[in-house]
Amino acid sequence: VSGEGGAVLTPEVGRFEVRCERCGRTVARRPYAALCPDCGGTLGFVYDEARRRRFGADFDAARTMWDAAPLLPVAAPARAVTLGEGGTPLLAASAAWGCRLWLKDETRNPTGSHKDRALSVAITCGREMGFGGCVVISAGSTGLSTAAYAARAGMSCAVVVPAGTPDERLVPVALFGGRILEAPGTFETALRLVEGFTRGREVYLTSTYRRGNPYQAEGAKTIGYEIARQMGELGESPDWIVVPTGGGGTAAGIWRAYEEMRALAGAGWPARAPAAGTRQPRIATVQPAAYNALEIAMRDGLQDERALYALGISEETPTVQAKLQHGVPPDAVYALEALRASGGVAVSVTDAAALTAQRRLAAEGLFGEPSAAAALAGVRLMVETGVIKPADRVVALVTGSGFREMAAARHSLGGIGRAPLTERSLVAAVGGG
Amino acid sequence: VSGEGGAVLTPEVGRFEVRCERCGRTVARRPYAALCPDCGGTLGFVYDEARRRRFGADFDAARTMWDAAPLLPVAAPARAVTLGEGGTPLLAASAAWGCRLWLKDETRNPTGSHKDRALSVAITCGREMGFGGCVVISAGSTGLSTAAYAARAGMSCAVVVPAGTPDERLVPVALFGGRILEAPGTFETALRLVEGFTRGREVYLTSTYRRGNPYQAEGAKTIGYEIARQMGELGESPDWIVVPTGGGGTAAGIWRAYEEMRALAGAGWPARAPAAGTRQPRIATVQPAAYNALEIAMRDGLQDERALYALGISEETPTVQAKLQHGVPPDAVYALEALRASGGVAVSVTDAAALTAQRRLAAEGLFGEPSAAAALAGVRLMVETGVIKPADRVVALVTGSGFREMAAARHSLGGIGRAPLTERSLVAAVGGG
Numbered sequence: 118v119s120g121e122g123g124a125v126l127t128p129e130v131g132r133f134e135v136r137c138e139r140c141g142r143t144v145a146r147r148p149y150a151a152l153c154p155d156c157g158g159t160l161g162f163v164y165d166e167a168r169r170r171r172f173g174a175d176f177d178a179a180r181t182m183w184d185a186a187p188l189l190p191v192a193a194p195a196r197a198v199t200l201g202e203g204g205t206p207l208l209a210a211s212a213a214w215g216c217r218l219w220l221k222d223e224t225r226n227p228t229g230s231h232k233d234r235a236l237s238v239a240i241t242c243g244r245e246m247g248f249g250g251c252v253v254i255s256a257g258s259t260g261l262s263t264a265a266y267a268a269r270a271g272m273s274c275a276v277v278v279p280a281g282t283p284d285e286r287l288v289p290v291a292l293f294g295g296r297i298l299e300a301p302g303t304f305e306t307a308l309r310l311v312e313g314f315t316r317g318r319e320v321y322l323t324s325t326y327r328r329g330n331p332y333q334a335e336g337a338k339t340i341g342y343e344i345a346r347q348m349g350e351l352g353e354s355p356d357w358i359v360v361p362t363g364g365g366g367t368a369a370g371i372w373r374a375y376e377e378m379r380a381l382a383g384a385g386w387p388a389r390a391p392a393a394g395t396r397q398p399r400i401a402t403v404q405p406a407a408y409n410a411l412e413i414a415m416r417d418g419l420q421d422e423r424a425l426y427a428l429g430i431s432e433e434t435p436t437v438q439a440k441l442q443h444g445v446p447p448d449a450v451y452a453l454e455a456l457r458a459s460g461g462v463a464v465s466v467t468d469a470a471a472l473t474a475q476r477r478l479a480a481e482g483l484f485g486e487p488s489a490a491a492a493l494a495g496v497r498l499m500v501e502t503g504v505i506k507p508a509d510r511v512v513a514l515v516t517g518s519g520f521r522e523m524a525a526a527r528h529s530l531g532g533i534g535r536a537p538l539t540e541r542s543l544v545a546a547v548g549g550g
Numbered sequence: 551v552s553g554e555g556g557a558v559l560t561p562e563v564g565r566f567e568v569r570c571e572r573c574g575r576t577v578a579r580r581p582y583a584a585l586c587p588d589c590g591g592t593l594g595f596v597y598d599e600a601r602r603r604r605f606g607a608d609f610d611a612a613r614t615m616w617d618a619a620p621l622l623p624v625a626a627p628a629r630a631v632t633l634g635e636g637g638t639p640l641l642a643a644s645a646a647w648g649c650r651l652w653l654k655d656e657t658r659n660p661t662g663s664h665k666d667r668a669l670s671v672a673i674t675c676g677r678e679m680g681f682g683g684c685v686v687i688s689a690g691s692t693g694l695s696t697a698a699y700a701a702r703a704g705m706s707c708a709v710v711v712p713a714g715t716p717d718e719r720l721v722p723v724a725l726f727g728g729r730i731l732e733a734p735g736t737f738e739t740a741l742r743l744v745e746g747f748t749r750g751r752e753v754y755l756t757s758t759y760r761r762g763n764p765y766q767a768e769g770a771k772t773i774g775y776e777i778a779r780q781m782g783e784l785g786e787s788p789d790w791i792v793v794p795t796g797g798g799g800t801a802a803g804i805w806r807a808y809e810e811m812r813a814l815a816g817a818g819w820p821a822r823a824p825a826a827g828t829r830q831p832r833i834a835t836v837q838p839a840a841y842n843a844l845e846i847a848m849r850d851g852l853q854d855e856r857a858l859y860a861l862g863i864s865e866e867t868p869t870v871q872a873k874l875q876h877g878v879p880p881d882a883v884y885a886l887e888a889l890r891a892s893g894g895v896a897v898s899v900t901d902a903a904a905l906t907a908q909r910r911l912a913a914e915g916l917f918g919e920p921s922a923a924a925a926l927a928g929v930r931l932m933v934e935t936g937v938i939k940p941a942d943r944v945v946a947l948v949t950g951s952g953f954r955e956m957a958a959a960r961h962s963l964g965g966i967g968r969a970p971l972t973e974r975s976l977v978a979a980v981g982g983g
Contacts, residue, residue: 180613199641200915201658204637205634206633208632222633225660227658251980268913269644275980277976285956285960287966288956288966289912289917289953292909292962293913294912298969298976299968299969307971313973479725479726479727482633482698482699484722484725520662523722533721533724535711537731538733543748546729548705
């Protein structure tokens with residue numbers, strides 16, 4: 118059947134449960150709580166046999182991320198709040214990258230980033246639970262995406278931003294009807310104030326970390342399903358999936374998808390299953406050099422959030438990889454789990470390397486923001502250090518569009534070189550023909 | 551089989567011919583000529599029986615625009631220069647538009663506009679013909695798209711712009727490696743200079759009008775195929791397709807696609823054919839109020855280009871619908887053909903109406919540029935004047951992304967309203983829940 122967004126959706130089928138990952142208790146959807154009301158544990162989801170079977174049956178023919186709806190915590194996928202997110206292209210890179218490289222082009226989502234997957238799920242679930250509005254703390258991709266999906270759902274939406282956020286980042290947010298609330302300080306200040314103001318109220322927060330909103334976290338899984346299917350169509354299976362990492366939820370979600378597919382592979386998984394489900398990729402996270410908590414954690418064997426906070430990484434170091442600017446990634450624990458379980462690697466890259474990677478990415482025909490190009494800088498680094506071998510099949514996630522960060526691209530270019538139009542300059546520029 | 555872009559492409563099958571639409575002569579691909587070397591007529595394409603049969607067989611399962619490759623003038627579709635363009639969502643509108651409205655979201659193409667379909671075909675054909683470089687005269691979507699696809703193809707590329715084109719429009723062009731050449735004057739000056747400099751040279755121009763490049767014009771057809779298939783999946787067939795119109799090639803291409811599908815409907819057309827092929831939509835073009843040549847032509851029965859030039863529409867009237875700023879649409883003759891053959895209507899809308907439509911479009915969750923929102927302004931006008939009836943099924947083309955025209959959105963909003971974050975402002979903004 119077809120949903121309101123024109124996307125082909127799977128029919129409503131089967132059930133899922135919300136379950137605390139710490140105490141194992143099953144939790145009701147309403148009254149809403151982002152964490153276990155008993156023990157404060159993180160919430161996850163358990164999908165029943167009918168849903169798992171349905172997912173497997175639809176896998177090969179999937180066109181959009183909503184074809185994976187049986188493994189999303191949505192009761193009625195046919196009424197999903199969708200703008201046609203997901204189903205993004207996987208493009209073979211053509212330059213000499215030192216490995217076999219594919220680009221998963223997440224810039225092609227409705228508001229230009231992979232966050233649209235998370236927000237489509239989050240807003241759908243919010244509407245299913247009866248919320249008429251939502252709140253998010255973000256001056257970046259998550260705020261923009263929340264505003265767009267809230268508009269689509271007919272929900273009201275508060276986008277809380279740090280003091281001094283420049284107008285240009287807020288233009289589309291305002292156009293979507295997001296109500297912009299300015300905090301008297303940094304992101305941390307905003308977070309604390311919102312937590313205080315919403316305590317005891319049933320307010321729906323759409324921030325994209327698991328303890329902020331458990332529903333959105335399932336959206337990132339669909340990237341993993343798509344990579345498995347698209348590589349499977351080529352007769353390949355990725356050795357590495359390289360993820361620009363801010364909060365850590367995307368890397369964790371992709372790994373969870375592969376774990377789910379492995380669990381399903383025994384049970385009537387369709388044609389492409391063996392390629393998709395039996396070989397697990399290694400996850401690589403790429404952070405900015407000044408924000409390398411995961412790299413240190415992997416090197417020093419750090420396990421919990423407290424140890425990461427103890428590193429004291431300042432959030433005030435400026436970086437052009439703005440979307441990855443987290444001292445402690447809020448989903449660090451799950452990202453570390455994915456890194457360790459997959460035999461993965463955490464690296465970090467300088468701003469200069471990210472900007473160089475942005476230009477090399479443009480030479481492939483893609484305009485990614487520096488935070489997205491970071492993935493390519495990471496690939497380059499891992500190739501140079503021999504971590505990635507020439508025969509390795511590598512999928513790099515190009516997470517967000519450069520059109521939303523024009524100032525960075527402009528700065529990186531220095532000036533725009535322009536020559537006067539003459540017969541000579543034209544012939545030289547066109548080259549042979 | 552799968553192409554280099556990861557898109558699923560049809561295998562190479564059958565042949566096509568380049569044919570002059572005036573004298574009927576078959577023309578060789580090389581030496582390249584954009585017009586008939588004998589009579590100067592416009593060139594079109596004739597696809598053989600094998601290609602037409604293949605197109606019909608693949609129709610229902612199509613995922614990307616390249617599944618329509620049998621009806622594109624490409625010899626080896628598996629080696630197409632693709633960034634995964636086309637296959638864009640068709641989203642049901644949810645507000646009260648006064649008709650049954652769907653939005654064909656062309657902002658989701660690689661560089662943010664429907665021009666990517668044309669350029670993917672143009673650059674693929676250019677490379678097949680052996681060109682190592684290309685030239686385009688554009689400071690807008692076509693220049694941007696040319697630069698991206700030339701980069702993808704490894705071709706050099708000259709983007710000729712009018713004097714004084716602001717840096718911000720050229721940032722992504724420069725990042726893609728396009729060589730920017732500034733003409734000493736307007737678009738018209740640039741065009742005349744380029745024509746002079748390239749006379750007698752085999753230079754590949756990628757401008758998106760038929761007499762400038764016949765190959766690119768076939769790309770717009772894929773919008774028509776997709777609308778037919780996507781509406782067919784919903785069990786519907788559009789009564790109207792509403793097209794923001796600058797050059798006129800998009801409206802003409804969509805109509806040509808429907809004509810092709812009608813011709814095929816008799817001959818082994820697949821399951822959804824009857825819905826797609828036997829009912830033809832009416833085409834509506836929407837121009838800016840100051841650039842309403844088609845509207846006048848329809849009203850006064852004008853036929854040829856000379857009559858349109860005689861209207862003397864100035865190209866210097868500023869309009870926020872910047873991509874539609876053509877005194878005489880270069881494909882006007884073909885657009886008028888589509889309008890007349892389909893029983894269509896040409897309307898024009900003010901800048902104020904386009905900006906209002908941009909905000910109404912944003913309330914649906916889409917960020918279109920004013921030139922794209924013009925389609926919605928056109929729908930509104932046609933509903934108000936009773937041309938479109940409440941039961942009519944209308945598909946509006948949202949041609950380009952607002953992220954590439956941030957200044958216009960910012961101007962339209964006036965200021966960005968921001969309130970201080972307080973308990974009261976937060977609760978008010980989130981609304982009930």
